[in-house]
Amino acid sequence: MAIALSDETLKKCEEMITHYPQEWRKAAILPVLHLAQKEWGYISLEGLRYVANLLEIPPAHAAGVMSFYPMFHKAPVGEVVIHVCGTLSCALCGAGELTKHLKEKLKIDVGETTGDGRFTLAKVECIAACEGAPAVLINEELHRCVTREKLDELLDRSA
Amino acid sequence: MPEEHKIITEGFGVDGLRTIDVYRAHGGYTAIEKAFGMSQDEVIDEVRESLLAGRGGAWFPAGVKWGFMPKEPREPSYLCVNADESEPGTFKDRHLMEQNPHQMLEGTIIASYAMRVSVAYVYIRGEMFEARRIVEKAIAEARAAGFIGRDILGSGYDLEVYVHPGAGAYICGEEMGLIQSLNGNRAEPRAKPPFPAQQGVFERPTTVNNVQTLSYVPHIVNRGADWFKGIGSERFPGTFIFCVSGHVNNPGMFELETGSVTMRQIVEDFAGGVRDGRALKAVIPGGASTPPMTPDQIDIVMDPSNFLAPGGGDFQGMFGTGGIIVMDETSCMVDALLNFMVFFAHESCGQCTPCREGCPWARDIVWRIENGLGKRGDLDTLLDIAHNVGPYLCPPSRLTTICGFGGAFANPIHGFVQTFRDEFEAHVEEGRYPVKQDKSTRVPG
Ligand SMILES: Cc1cc2nc3c(=O)[nH]c(=O)nc-3n(C[C@H](O)[C@H](O)[C@H](O)COP(=O)(O)O)c2cc1C
Ligand code: SF4
Ligand code: FES
Numbered sequence: 001m002a003i004a005l006s007d008e009t010l011k012k013c014e015e016m017i018t019h020y021p022q023e024w025r026k027a028a029i030l031p032v033l034h035l036a037q038k039e040w041g042y043i044s045l046e047g048l049r050y051v052a053n054l055l056e057i058p059p060a061h062a063a064g065v066m067s068f069y070p071m072f073h074k075a076p077v078g079e080v081v082i083h084v085c086g087t088l089s090c091a092l093c094g095a096g097e098l099t100k101h102l103k104e105k106l107k108i109d110v111g112e113t114t115g116d117g118r119f120t121l122a123k124v125e126c127i128a129a130c131e132g133a134p135a136v137l138i139n140e141e142l143h144r145c146v147t148r149e150k151l152d153e154l155l156d157r158s159a
Numbered sequence: 160m161p162e163e164h165k166i167i168t169e170g171f172g173v174d175g176l177r178t179i180d181v182y183r184a185h186g187g188y189t190a191i192e193k194a195f196g197m198s199q200d201e202v203i204d205e206v207r208e209s210l211l212a213g214r215g216g217a218w219f220p221a222g223v224k225w226g227f228m229p230k231e232p233r234e235p236s237y238l239c240v241n242a243d244e245s246e247p248g249t250f251k252d253r254h255l256m257e258q259n260p261h262q263m264l265e266g267t268i269i270a271s272y273a274m275r276v277s278v279a280y281v282y283i284r285g286e287m288f289e290a291r292r293i294v295e296k297a298i299a300e301a302r303a304a305g306f307i308g309r310d311i312l313g314s315g316y317d318l319e320v321y322v323h324p325g326a327g328a329y330i331c332g333e334e335m336g337l338i339q340s341l342n343g344n345r346a347e348p349r350a351k352p353p354f355p356a357q358q359g360v361f362e363r364p365t366t367v368n369n370v371q372t373l374s375y376v377p378h379i380v381n382r383g384a385d386w387f388k389g390i391g392s393e394r395f396p397g398t399f400i401f402c403v404s405g406h407v408n409n410p411g412m413f414e415l416e417t418g419s420v421t422m423r424q425i426v427e428d429f430a431g432g433v434r435d436g437r438a439l440k441a442v443i444p445g446g447a448s449t450p451p452m453t454p455d456q457i458d459i460v461m462d463p464s465n466f467l468a469p470g471g472g473d474f475q476g477m478f479g480t481g482g483i484i485v486m487d488e489t490s491c492m493v494d495a496l497l498n499f500m501v502f503f504a505h506e507s508c509g510q511c512t513p514c515r516e517g518c519p520w521a522r523d524i525v526w527r528i529e530n531g532l533g534k535r536g537d538l539d540t541l542l543d544i545a546h547n548v549g550p551y552l553c554p555p556s557r558l559t560t561i562c563g564f565g566g567a568f569a570n571p572i573h574g575f576v577q578t579f580r581d582e583f584e585a586h587v588e589e590g591r592y593p594v595k596q597d598k599s600t601r602v603p604g
Binding site (some may be wrong): 019020021024026027028029030031033055057064065068069070071072083086087088089090091092093094096097098100124126127128129130131132133134137140141142146147148 | 235246249324340361482484490499506
């Protein structure tokens with residue numbers, strides 16, 4: 001079956017498109033890609049073509065845009081995506097330790113997903129939470145002043 | 160000890176401040192009524208006279224910028240609220256949105272009215288999920304209360320406000336990058352002119368303002384330009400939010416009058432000093448794009464006019480975004496620069512050769528030095544890469560790149576290598592510098 005968005009998501013996309021002038025449907029590409037990724041988990045080539053159609057733009061343009069922005073996945077990721085901030089304030093306060101701990105615990109490298117598809121480990125650049133360094137984003141939730149123990153607890157909870 | 164002067168962080172922590180009812184109970188949305196009783200140009204004049212300068216980093220006078228917009232627009236024009244906050248070390252805009260979204264919205268509505276724009280877009284960083292939800296809710300509340308939509312307060316003025324989410328690219332904070340991103344393109348900045356006020360979002364007149372800049376606007380309208388001008392320094396009046404992070408006992412945000420405190424007071428008195436009784440080694444004054452300062456330089460009074468950029472001051476450094484990162488004696492300066500260069504190499508949009516090639520090249524050289532593989536001549540190569548994009552701090556400025564990202568990555572290279580040359584050389588000579596680094600996780604408090 002060809003890929004498609006659910007009616008509910010499609011409705012949200014159409015609503016988004018009304019935020020921009022009629023002749024600028026393409027301006028909705030970031031919000032629409034976010035909505036599509038929420039439903040599909042990632043944006044496949046086929047999915048990208050669907051989004052391009054919806055916005056009435058060449059698929060090549062959509063591909064160019066999507067590949068520019070790190071938040072879009074072109075392959076499946078884990079159910080729980082762990083982004084550890086690695087920029088200076090967090091690095092000074094132990095982000096390296098946390099990453100090392102996660103690599104050992106999950107037995108994967110940064111950028112990889114566990115075999116069971118549960119966890120993806122990723123690095124993110126400063127997420128504007130430096131007062132709470134080291135900061136970690138678990139899916140959409142921000143956690144500040146994260147220690148190994150706190151991290152273990154958070155992962156156990158989401159497991 | 161000087162105290163905080165809370166204008167835009169006033170009420171932070173009050174229960175429910177982010178809801179319209181509590182905001183109104185604290186005097187919210189009164190400025191809007193006052194502004195709509197004034198002509199559009201009177202509002203612009205008030206803001207111009209207040210000398211409010213942009214808090215996104217460049218300190219350009221807001222009222223002057225607003226005056227560039229067409230007075231009798233023949234096509235729709237736009238305001239973009241720059242909420243892409245991604246300069247390492249900076250976290251004020253997140254709190255301004257999460258704790259008091261209506262204050263920013265009220266400023267946005269007043270600015271929109273003054274500039275006669277028809278739609279305002281709040282461009283929020285993609286990773287700020289919480290801020291996005293909160294601002295979207297606030298917009299819905301403001302619309303229900305009649306502050307957004309058709310014929311606001313019976314004035315005949317129509318305005319829509321929408322959130323536009325980014326998707327994780329630092330360059331979307333640069334104003335042309337933001338505009339390109341909103342247009343549905345890769346966020347590749349284009350050269351100016353034409354300036355945004357002539358050709359911006361959807362090729363139409365556009366102004367980009369930072370979240371913090373707009374958060375001051377309701378207060379200026381309510382209390383007047385003279386009140387604002389009377390606070391802080393003469394040339395850059397008002398307050399500024401300093402964000403302190405790194406090796407300090409009490410990391411956080413402090414709203415202080417410009418020109419009222421020294422960097423030392425911020426680090427020692429407000430942020431509680433260096434943790435574990437250790438000695439201070441370096442302070443990044445305002446985000447990754449600003450060169451580091453040494454302990455003997457931090458008695459400088461924190462006013463933009465004392466810094467070469469933006470104020471043309473004596474101190475050969477940059478004031479920046481208020482993102483202060485403190486490093487104690489266990490920090491390795493080569494490692495710190497490497498951290499920044501990894502960041503910049505990741506974030507370059509890739510259009511200009513000196514930036515696209517220079518960032519990863521510099522990153523790789525610094526990596527070599529840090530890992531004991533540095534060669535004689537590496538430091539000069541690093542400086543050459545930096546100077547080739549003509550950063551502000553080492554004239555003659557060559558400006559070989561389209562946008563300010565060029566200077567943003569070159570300044571820290573120049574600053575770190577210049578200021579800590581001995582440490583860099585020791586790395587090269589000895590294979591690795593014997594700084595005993597401490598990177599353990601320790602939660603403050
Ligand atoms: C590389 C680069 C990144 C920037 N990032 C931001 C940012 O994240 N947030 C911001 O408000 N301004 C940022 N700016 C500044 C904007 O280009 C612009 O000057 C500012 O948003 C204007 O608003 P203001 O006049 O209210 O300060 C950046 C500039 C450059 C060169
Ligand atoms: S300076 Fe760098 S970020 Fe800016 S336009 Fe050129 S390549 Fe892109
Ligand atoms: S450096 Fe990690 S949140 Fe800013």
